[in-house]
Amino acid sequence: MQSKDSMDKHTAQTERAVPEVVITARPVLRADRIRQALLFTASAVLLGLAIFAAISLGAKDLTVSTVWSAVFHYDRSLMTHQIIHELRLPRVLGAAVIGAALAVAGSLIQGITRNPLGDTGVLGINAGAMFVVAVSFAFFPDLPYGTLIVLSFLGALMSTLLVFGLGASAPGGLTPMRLTVSGAVTAALLGSMTSGIAIYFDLSQDLAFWYAGGVAGIKWSQLEILAPILLIVIAWSMGLARSISLISMGDEVALNLGLNLRRIRLLGLLTVVVLAGLSVSAAGAIGFVGLVIPHIARKLIGVDYRQIVPLSALLGAVLLVLADLGARMANPPEELAIGIMVSFIGVPFFLFLARKERRDL
């Protein structure tokens, strides 16, 4: 155990968890393998069902055969086929990809910061994206939507580099705790500047709508760019997962095993920025997916990020597809903001977890 200064509570908490990890590092039993295979199959089936339900349910309920033929034998002249193909399919697939991306980003952050409460908000990603959007609304109100998305991604990238730079420049280097603190404060700063701009230029509600976001507006043209990038980066994250597992066991363990900590942290953070930054730019700030899903995955499958990352991807996709469906169905024809729906599902679960927390920080 290293010295514990008053700030280093999160680290202290996970340090205590290390022996647990070491104990479970036994030969993988066959029962474990079967259990893992079952979990992955069940999640994949769940995702399939969720996607199917989300495509067929809505303002116009559609039958199984119509959905099937619309997807696989698209006929432009049929109205129902058009609804499915042009409106629901990109939206549902967008929700799935973005849900997976946010959940994977969350799990990487929790591994890197060794903080089971970490989420992408920690890096100031949402705050950076929002700030740039606010500035564009105020000074360049006529920018096309596509440009705005690119700009908001750049904002996310900048704020992350700022947080990372501030954390790394301090004496003692980039500790997980310092990353968390500088992220929280940077987010507060950018958030305040955003609301200052919004108030001065009377833009508050426009920004709130952008922020509440959602996947309703996602079109094929966006999805064709978004989906391949996100899927490739998710696949790349799975390659990173082994090193993240080692980092999550503590600096000393990772160093003893010959890991280049700085390099892995930087790569991990860049991966997170691409995943979360693109998602936020396309769908607004959807909180809680990145926090809750990795938690569930860890409870279900254990501490190895090689399994946590892919399971998070599947479950994140399920959650967002269902949340989007719920947001559409709650009070038609109006739509609820998807972030609200995610919070309604996520908060009770999170409070349940908090209630079970026995350790002291």
Next chain:
Amino acid sequence: MSRSLGIGDTRTKKAWLVCLVLAGISFAVLVLGLNTGTIRIPPLRVLDTLFGGGSGRDHIVLFEYRLPRIAVTVLAGAGLGAAGAVMQGLSRNGLADPGVLGLHAGAALGLVMFVSFFRDLDGSAAVLIPLFTFAGGVIAAVLIVLLSYSRNRGIVPVRLILSGIGVASGLSAITLYWSLRLDEDTYAFTARWLAGSVWGRDWIHAAALLPWLVIVLPYVLSQTRSLNNLSLGDETAAGIGTSVKRQRLLLLGAAVALSSASVSMAGGIGFIGLIAPHLARRLVGPMYQHLLPVACLVGVVILVTADTIGRSVFQPNAIPAGVVVAVVGAPYFLFLLSRTK
């Protein structure tokens, strides 16, 4: 023993000195705040008017408009500073502030409920706004305390932080749901309030805030020993003879009362509760008998300055004090972070 006493004495002297200096700065900032605005009144005339002289117009501007607002700012600044210091001691977390307790989220929900149901902000119903925000804040805090209460250990600090995050997110989601349905003007008012623009500007608001500070602040100041003990950790505190469960609950109640009252009059100002205790700790060290009064005064200086800057520099749309506080406070905090090990 004698050595530690000696250090205690110099510390006390230093704390008095710091308090005096801060009180001086507060007074200067107050006078400055009184003289700036759309109608400028020179500092000497401000003083003159305060002591009975001055023209009728100066009299009205000062006594009807600026003084009540500044009184609210002073009281809220002190309340937020003290509440933040208490929270950090209780949770043993230097990052805790009343926002952790979901107070702001609760107060915001109260406000959005109010504007959704009453719609008009100028009518007589507007007097009820502080009532709604206060109730929202207290309900959120009670909810979080219930969630983090354990039969054996009382309030568990880690649960306090976790359920704080959870409840705040849930309440914010409900707030977002309601606020997206508001018309544009009402929403603009709400956004301004949330960003921490000083809202109460009549004598009645200052009068409503005063009793909370007059009653709760002396209580908190009388409990500095418990705070010192609690910040050492549960076991140590119990060993010294503090009744951990009871003290923590009482002090938490005091922090909730102080910050809910302040937020209900001054709007959702977040950063002061975080930064005032930090500054105070750097100035006079970690002992609460020194830290607490200094944190109050720092809170006053920050909030009055921020409000004055916000309403005089940015015309015609005044920037809320909360934004000014964060824009100045956050870089300072980051600077500290980059220098400490």
